[in-house]
Amino acid sequence: MTTKYTGFLIIFIIQYIFTVELFAQNKELVNNRQSPETGNNITTYRTDIDNSDNKSIISGDDYVINYNDDWTQKVTEIKPSARIMTAMACLTVNKMMLFGGRDSADNNQNDTWIYDITTNSWEQKNTKDKPDCRYSHKMAYISDKKVLLFGGNTADGWIYDTWVYDLNQNSWTEMNIQTSPPSRTNSSMAFIDDGKVLYFDGYETWIYDSNENQWIDKNPITKPRNRHQHQLAYIGENKVLLFGGFDTIPLDDTWIYNLLDNSWSQMHPNMKPSGRYLHDMAYMGDDKVLLFGGNIHQSPNYNDETWIYDLSEDNWVQDSNTITPPPRDQHALSESNMSGPNYVLLFGGYKDGSAYDDTWTFGGGDYPILKHTTQIKVPEDYSTIQAAINAAIEGDTVLVQQGTYFENIDFKGKNIVVSSLYITTDDTTQILQTIIDGNQLNSVVRFFNGEDTTAKLIGFTIQNGYSHEGEGGGGILCLNSSNPTLQNLIIKNNYSSNDGGGILCYSSKPMILNSTVINNYAKDDGGGVACELNSDAILVDLVIKNNEAKQHGGGIHCGGTSEIHSSPLIKDSIVRNNTANWGGGVYGDLAYFRLKNVVISKNSSTDYGGGVCCFGATSPEIINSTIVDNTAASFGGGICCPSGSSPVIKNTIVSDNMGSHGIYATSGKPTISFSDFWNNENGNFYGCGENVGKNAIVNIHGDSCDMDFNIQMDPLFVDHANGNYHLQKKSPCIDTGDPSSPLDPDGTRADIGTFYFHQDDLSAPESPTNVQAMPGDSRITLSWDQNTELDLSYYNIYRYQNQGFTPTESSLLTTVSKSASDYIDLDVINDQTYYYRISAVDSSGNESEFSNEVSAKPFSNELSG
Numbered sequence: 001m002t003t004k005y006t007g008f009l010i011i012f013i014i015q016y017i018f019t020v021e022l023f024a025q026n027k028e029l030v031n032n033r034q035s036p037e038t039g040n041n042i043t044t045y046r047t048d049i050d051n052s053d054n055k056s057i058i059s060g061d062d063y064v065i066n067y068n069d070d071w072t073q074k075v076t077e078i079k080p081s082a083r084i085m086t087a088m089a090c091l092t093v094n095k096m097m098l099f100g101g102r103d104s105a106d107n108n109q110n111d112t113w114i115y116d117i118t119t120n121s122w123e124q125k126n127t128k129d130k131p132d133c134r135y136s137h138k139m140a141y142i143s144d145k146k147v148l149l150f151g152g153n154t155a156d157g158w159i160y161d162t163w164v165y166d167l168n169q170n171s172w173t174e175m176n177i178q179t180s181p182p183s184r185t186n187s188s189m190a191f192i193d194d195g196k197v198l199y200f201d202g203y204e205t206w207i208y209d210s211n212e213n214q215w216i217d218k219n220p221i222t223k224p225r226n227r228h229q230h231q232l233a234y235i236g237e238n239k240v241l242l243f244g245g246f247d248t249i250p251l252d253d254t255w256i257y258n259l260l261d262n263s264w265s266q267m268h269p270n271m272k273p274s275g276r277y278l279h280d281m282a283y284m285g286d287d288k289v290l291l292f293g294g295n296i297h298q299s300p301n302y303n304d305e306t307w308i309y310d311l312s313e314d315n316w317v318q319d320s321n322t323i324t325p326p327p328r329d330q331h332a333l334s335e336s337n338m339s340g341p342n343y344v345l346l347f348g349g350y351k352d353g354s355a356y357d358d359t360w361t362f363g364g365g366d367y368p369i370l371k372h373t374t375q376i377k378v379p380e381d382y383s384t385i386q387a388a389i390n391a392a393i394e395g396d397t398v399l400v401q402q403g404t405y406f407e408n409i410d411f412k413g414k415n416i417v418v419s420s421l422y423i424t425t426d427d428t429t430q431i432l433q434t435i436i437d438g439n440q441l442n443s444v445v446r447f448f449n450g451e452d453t454t455a456k457l458i459g460f461t462i463q464n465g466y467s468h469e470g471e472g473g474g475g476i477l478c479l480n481s482s483n484p485t486l487q488n489l490i491i492k493n494n495y496s497s498n499d500g501g502g503i504l505c506y507s508s509k510p511m512i513l514n515s516t517v518i519n520n521y522a523k524d525d526g527g528g529v530a531c532e533l534n535s536d537a538i539l540v541d542l543v544i545k546n547n548e549a550k551q552h553g554g555g556i557h558c559g560g561t562s563e564i565h566s567s568p569l570i571k572d573s574i575v576r577n578n579t580a581n582w583g584g585g586v587y588g589d590l591a592y593f594r595l596k597n598v599v600i601s602k603n604s605s606t607d608y609g610g611g612v613c614c615f616g617a618t619s620p621e622i623i624n625s626t627i628v629d630n631t632a633a634s635f636g637g638g639i640c641c642p643s644g645s646s647p648v649i650k651n652t653i654v655s656d657n658m659g660s661h662g663i664y665a666t667s668g669k670p671t672i673s674f675s676d677f678w679n680n681e682n683g684n685f686y687g688c689g690e691n692v693g694k695n696a697i698v699n700i701h702g703d704s705c706d707m708d709f710n711i712q713m714d715p716l717f718v719d720h721a722n723g724n725y726h727l728q729k730k731s732p733c734i735d736t737g738d739p740s741s742p743l744d745p746d747g748t749r750a751d752i753g754t755f756y757f758h759q760d761d762l763s764a765p766e767s768p769t770n771v772q773a774m775p776g777d778s779r780i781t782l783s784w785d786q787n788t789e790l791d792l793s794y795y796n797i798y799r800y801q802n803q804g805f806t807p808t809e810s811s812l813l814t815t816v817s818k819s820a821s822d823y824i825d826l827d828v829i830n831d832q833t834y835y836y837r838i839s840a841v842d843s844s845g846n847e848s849e850f851s852n853e854v855s856a857k858p859f860s861n862e863l864s865g
Contacts, residue, residue, distance in 0.1 A: 008446035027679070045710050056864050071306070071346075074359040079122045082357035084350040084770040085135040087097060089193075089332035091167055091252050094118050096334040096345050097125075097147055099165075100134050104355045108133035108155065112165065112172075117336050117343050119362065120864065130172045131163050137167075137188035140197045141338055142210045148187060148197050150181070150208070162208070162215070164409075179788050180215050181206040186278070190232035190240045191338060192259050198240045202227040202247075205257070205264070219819060221513050221540050223264045223570075225257045229277035234338065235311050243273070243291060243309070250275030250297045254309065254316070260397070260423055261458055261487060273307045278329035282344045285337070287311040292362075295329040302327035302351045306362070325360045328353055334849065347759050375399055385409050385418065385436065392416045399424070400460075404435040406691060406766050408442040408465075410483070413449030423458030424489055425755075428822045429774070429781055431459050431490055440463035440563040443473045444494065447482035453511060455484040463492040472496050472530065473504030474520060482508045489515040491692045496522045499557060500530035501547060505537045505568075514541045522549045525587070526557030527578060531568040533560055541819070542573040552604060552613070553587035554578030558620075560590040567592040575600045581611030584630060594621045597754050599725055604631040609640035614668075616643045624651040626725045626754040630715075632659030637681055641665040644837045653715050653725075653753040655679055661686040673708040673807050674738040676752050684712055698734050715753060718845050722812050726793060727757040734759070746791070746843070758843030759789040765789045765840040767849040773836055778829075780856045783822040785836055792818040793843040798850070799825070807837050807850050815841075833857045 022831030054671045085100025085536060091114060098113040110126040112134040131137075136151025145167035153159045159180060162175040168291045181187075187201035194211040202793040205218045220788045228429045230245025238259040245251045252275035254267040273395065279294025291307040305326040306319035335342040346360040374396040382388040383477075388398040397417040411418070420434035421427070428840035433481060444465035445457060457476075467475040473479075474494030476486065491502045493714050498504075501520030503512065517528040527547035531537050544555045555578035560566045569593075575585045584603030586595070600611045610630030614620055627638045637657030641647060646668040654662040655678040662680030665687035672692055677684035685693040695704040705711045716731040727733055737750030751757055768784040782797065794815045798807035804810060813836075816823050828834055841846040 004674035006207045012088075016055045016515060023383070033773075041134055065633055070321055071360050071362050072323070073839060074120050074361060076122050076359060078121060078124070079345065079357060079359060080111065080124075081109070082355040083109060083135075084330040084355050086332050086348050086349060087137050087139040087149070088332040088333060089139040090141045090338055091165075092145045092338050094343075094726075095167075096336060097165065098424065099139060099141075099149060100131070100137060100152070100345060101332075101348065102135040102355075102647065108135055108153075110858070113357070113364075114167075115345060115347075119346070122359070123248065123340070125170055127170055127172050131161065131173075131174075134159070136186055138187060139201070139518065140189045141191040142197055143195055146210070148208060148210070150185070150199060164210070169513045174833070175213055175506060177213060179217075181217075182461055188230055188232040188242075191234045192240050192257070193238050198257060198259070200224075200230075200232060200234060200242065200257070202230060202245065202581045207259070218262050218508070220257075220262050220264055222511075224253065224266070225250055225251075231279055231281045233289045234283045234335075235289050235309070239311070241289050241309060241311070244276050244294065245278060246277040246297075250277055250295070253656065256311070260417065261419075261485070263485070263487075265316050265453060265467065268317045269309070270401075271318075273318075278305060279303070279347075279665075280331055280333040282333040283335040283338065283344070284344065285344050290333070290362060291316075292325070292333060292346060293328050293331060293349065293534065294819075300327065302329055304328070309315070319367040319621040324355070325358065325621040327348070327350075328356060351567040359521055362596065373494050377401070379403075386717070387412065389418065392743060396421075397671055400434055402430065402433045404437055406437050406439045407437065408438050408444060408446070410446045410448060411451050411455055415452055415454040416452075416793070417456045417458065417629045419456070420459035428488075428783075429509060431488055432461060432776075432779075432781070432824060434459065435463060438462055438475075438586065440464055440466040443467050443471070443475065443477040444469065445475075445476045446473075447478045447484045447508070447510070448480060449482065450480055451482045451484045452714070453483055455482075455486050456487065457489065458487045459489070461490040465490075467496040467504070468498075469497045472506065472522075473500045474502065474522070475500075475517075476503045478503070478505045478508035478510045478535075479706055480485050480507065483510055485511045485513065487511075487513045491517045494520045494603070496520075496524075496526075498523060499532060499559075501527045501549070503529045505529070505531045505535035507532075507534050508540070509536045511538045512540070512542060513538075513756045516545075517542070517544045517547050520547045521820045522547075522551075522557075523553045524547055525559065527580065528556060528575075529555045530557040531559070531566045531591070531593075532557075534564045535564075535566045535568065537568040537570060539570045540572055541797070541817075542570075543576070544573065545578065547578045548579075549587075551578040552580055552582045552589065553602075553617075554580035554584045554605070556558060556586045556594040557583070558586070558588040558591035558592075558618075565591050567594070567647065569594045569596070570598055571596045573598050576602055577646065578603045579605070581606050582615070584632070585615045585627075586609045586620040587615070588645075591618055593618075594623070595625050596621075596623045598625045600625065600627045600630065601723065601725070602629045602858040605633065605659075607634045608636055608642060608664075610637045610657055612639045612647075614639070614641045614645035614647050616645060618645045618647075618705065622647055622649045622652050624741075624750070624752075624754060626653045626655075627657065627662075628653065628655050628720075628725060629660075630657045635660045635686075636664035638663065638677075641668045641687075643704040644668045646670055650674055651741060651752050653678070653733065656713055663688060672710055672743075674710065674736065674752065676711050676713060676733055676736075678712055678714055681768045701732060701736065703732055703736075709738075718841075719809060719812070722809060722815075724794075724796075724815050725753065726841070726843070726845060730755065732759065733755060733757075755793065757845070758793070762796075764846040765792055765842050765848045768795065768840055768851045771836070771838055771851045771854050773834075773854040775856040775858045777861040778826065780825045780828055780834060780836075780858055781822060782825065782836055783852070784851070786821045787818075787840045787848075788842070789842060791842045791844070793841050794818055795820060796839045796841060796847065797823055798837045798839070801832070803835055804853070805835060805837075807839070828858045830858045830860045
């Protein structure tokens with residue numbers, strides 16, 4: 001495998017020399033931060049550290065920051081009563097507020113208090129209206145002199161109301177929002193951006209936007225494991241820190257949520273607190289967070305440790321001062337300032353049956369921190385994306401306006417964000433209209449110098465790339481342990497002389513999320529994506545279709561050597577209509593790839609493995625997937641396992657594949673259980689062992705199956721002919737998956753296949769609203785408001801060329817996932833009118849009423865005459 005890429009060594013040496021020269025140039029530019037092209041000043045600040053007197057000086061304004069790292073107990077004339085499970089939040093500079101909680105006599109409270117750090121005084125505020133008595137509620141700063149309160153536990157149980165306190169008016173106002181997060185026990189909430197608050201209940205991620213007065217379910221692709229009694233804290237612009245919590249054991253993991261790209265990222269500090277829950281955290285300024293106390297679930301349970309997390313260092317440091325509040329849990333902390341160095345206020349808590357009423361502060365400082373973060377705009381500040389990247393430094397964001405940029409860009413080892421306006425608008429048309437065109441000169445985007453996951457490419461169309469002999473990655477190349485995040489992209493019409501027509505990962509581990517890889521070609525392997533030589537990429541929520549590889553892996557190729565393997569994860573994705581010689585959909589050679597909740601359909605090979613081909617010492621996992629309607633000219637229409645491959649196949653449907661058996665194995669030993677093989681040409685199994693597919697027992701439904709609970713029955717797809725592979729209500733695949741697998745979201749036993757069937761649901765979703773159609777050149781973009789039903793499964797999009805049509809199966813254009821709120825129809829002809837209606841379908845197959853009819857007429861952008 002490695003002989004293909006000897007040219008990379010020479011390229012690396014040349015790039016290294018260029019990067020050294022560029023660094024010298026950029027060092028001067030960083031101090032100036034003015035665009036040499038436009039003369040525009042680019043707002044930035046840089047922090048220098050003077051170790052001689054342990055002060056931090058901010059260049060330009062010379063603010064002095066000096067923390068007083070001591071806990072100090074405060075004695076006040078009046079104060080709130082002793083309590084636990086209260087909530088506090090910063091209200092304005094040097095003022096923090098407290099509301100509610102449970103007192104020592106187990107009485108719920110609804111009193112409002114404000115602590116002024118400059119006068120060391122508590123003041124109770126009496127208001128005309130206020131939230132009900134409660135505990136375990138959450139509060140967070142939303143803007144100056146305003147605090148958000150959500151949920152909690154009242155005498156009537158858990159509630160999910162939303163209130164805002166306004167200091168100027170001394171008033172509580174209930175916001176009366178139609179859709180809110182569920183109110184779960186001991187969730188957490190934190191300020192994240194002006195007017196916005198992050199809420200994480202241990203399961204779901206929500207944002208409250210005070211400007212729109214709405215809660216938004218962000219539904220990020222990855223997230224921390226489920227938990228409760230954890231804690232969040234603001235840790236700098238658009239970021240929130242999560243630590244700990246409880247999920248059968250105390251947790252000690254550290255995560256960062258980034259609002260700009262809606263992502264959770266796990267951090268890996270060298271030092272960290274022990275696992276704990278019922279602790280609290282507060283922002284200290286300068287991207288630092290303080291943690292105090294909590295319950296460590298072992299004797300003595302209650303903790304009095306103080307830890308500080310530094311985002312710039314990704315490390316926790318334990319404070320060594322001997323003066324500290326007594327051990328406790330269920331207390332509350334608040335910062336005194338959302339802009340900079342803070343006092344941290346502590347009040348209340350619990351230990352051994354008693355509640356506390358003491359007030360403590362930690363730290364100090366009165367001056368704001370100026371963040372080292374820059375937004376560089378293209379073409380306002382620089383005319384090209386590459387020029388903006390050259391000028392950028394760690395943590396910067398390059399924001400690209402709509403247009404087509406004929407460039408071949410290189411991140412130069414910089415952990416920066418390069419994004420279209422999609423990152424600021426959530427408007428998916430920005431992805432279509434912000435194009436980086438490689439002009440068939442080289443790879444369109446290159447990550448060559450060890451970039452990590454904070455190097456992000458977001459919201460572009462990447463097209464017309466060309467990788468030359470000895471290279472690879474026509475659209476995007478990730479090389480030399482480069483692990484960027486590639487998100488919300490369309491990667492199309494790229495060519496590779498070797499591997500990876502769309503994307504090549506070579507000894508790299510990128511995260512590729514929520515993207516479409518379409519119409520790419522590789523002269524060797526991996527028409528869509530190639531993961532070679534220790535490339536454990538994460539591919540989530542992708543559509544990989546209409547790609548071609550001359551050799552192996554039309555959609556995805558996973559390769560390695562006898563010593564170095566690749567183990568990519570492919571999850572929640574569709575691999576469709578790809579072609580290759582071997583492995584039309586997915587091919588693995590000396591690789592341990594994992595397929596989870598993947599649809600592999602209508603792929604074809606001119607030799608082995610229409611859907612999946614596993615060659616040699618390759619033992620992939622294929623879990624809860626659907627492999628259907630694939631074609632192989634020789635063997636293994638669904639799955640082919642030549643030369644000793646031994647895949648593990650569980651909870652998977654393999655049906656209606658053409659080309660000598662659903663699975664064709666030679667010398668390997670596939671492990672197949674709790675799966676459904678049906679209607680595959682020439683039979684379902686070949687070479688899988690004499691007992692595989694031999695009915696010997698019955699399953700929980702009384703259906704005949706082999707000793708490993710594999711059935712051979714029609715899975716009963718909702719609409720097989722039109723590619724809708726959800727299960728009908730009478731499908732034999734319902735509740736017949738491995739009982740040791742995680743339960744389906746409806747709490748029932750795992751189903752077989754990619755899509756579970758939601759049981760006991762007879763009501764249809766609401767009809768999609770605000771449906772719109774926007775014409776463009778050879779395309780029509782449909783958009784709608786997302787439905788809010790928890791069991792929503794997908795949307796049906798119907799199209800017709802006559803007005804006033806009633807949707808039928810023959811007019812079904814496509815189905816799209818539940819997370820979608822738009823669809824781009826490229827199968828249109830300019831100057832013809834098309835009519836559309838949309839319906840929502842839940843996981844039980846219940847379809848909503850059809851939306852209103854919308855229409856559009858695509859047009860050509862070419863000028864005549």
